[in-house]
Amino acid sequence: MQATSSAKIEFHDVHKSFRRSGAVVEALGPISLQVRPGEFVALLGPSGCGKSTTLNMTAGLMRPSGGTVLFDGVPVTQVNTRVGYLTQRDTLLPWRSVAGNVAVPLEIQGWSGARRAERVRQALVSVGLADFAAHRPAELSGGMRRRVALARMLVSAPDTLLMDEPFGALDAQLKMVMQQQLLDVWQAERKTVLFVTHDLAEALMLADRVVVLGARPGRVKAAFEVALGRPRDVFSLQFEHSFVAMEKQLWELMRSEIAQGEAM
Numbered sequence: 001m002q003a004t005s006s007a008k009i010e011f012h013d014v015h016k017s018f019r020r021s022g023a024v025v026e027a028l029g030p031i032s033l034q035v036r037p038g039e040f041v042a043l044l045g046p047s048g049c050g051k052s053t054t055l056n057m058t059a060g061l062m063r064p065s066g067g068t069v070l071f072d073g074v075p076v077t078q079v080n081t082r083v084g085y086l087t088q089r090d091t092l093l094p095w096r097s098v099a100g101n102v103a104v105p106l107e108i109q110g111w112s113g114a115r116r117a118e119r120v121r122q123a124l125v126s127v128g129l130a131d132f133a134a135h136r137p138a139e140l141s142g143g144m145r146r147r148v149a150l151a152r153m154l155v156s157a158p159d160t161l162l163m164d165e166p167f168g169a170l171d172a173q174l175k176m177v178m179q180q181q182l183l184d185v186w187q188a189e190r191k192t193v194l195f196v197t198h199d200l201a202e203a204l205m206l207a208d209r210v211v212v213l214g215a216r217p218g219r220v221k222a223a224f225e226v227a228l229g230r231p232r233d234v235f236s237l238q239f240e241h242s243f244v245a246m247e248k249q250l251w252e253l254m255r256s257e258i259a260q261g262e263a264m
Contacts, residue, residue, distance in 0.1 A: 009069075011068075
């Protein structure tokens, strides 16, 4: 099937349900959504509204119960090897070095040893870990482990990144460091990003557009264009009047959905 759309990711009337304890639970949708090439889109919504499910369907790890998910205009019917996926969980292999962990996607793709080593080196430089290539994950801080995971996602140069609350477990200072690191990488390479978060400030700091999902079953409640210039500095951005005003506007959109989600 030939691609017919200029969108990188498309959801057309997609919904997803699960069977739990003999009952059907409607988790998501129906939703329709487009992400343009090179766009950074944040998905924001209460717990259980289907944000992670949206990423899983884009990655081809889960099939929709109805509707169609397209990637470059082609239906996603199997594992989508053209995306990089950074999950909430730390999935580093403890017996491997930092370089060995980052090399995993290239090994799977059959890259030669010398070519693979150079690409791993470049990926580690991009996240500021070139001096830690021989370390094991247990020897690293939480923020450094997240950077290793980021390098592993980037090493095979996917043009689209799926990120599921990748910095949620970090303390406030480390979180801002990682946010800036991601912004710098994105600014340099302009990959398409679909980024799940619960953090209103994080969504505004990073994204071109914030898509707000309502409480389960998640539906698109609003799409919020982030009118902030680029490049961005997360350390100073939070104090700008325009940022504070947008955060307040976004909170007004979210407040009732959070209360409804917590009540479920």
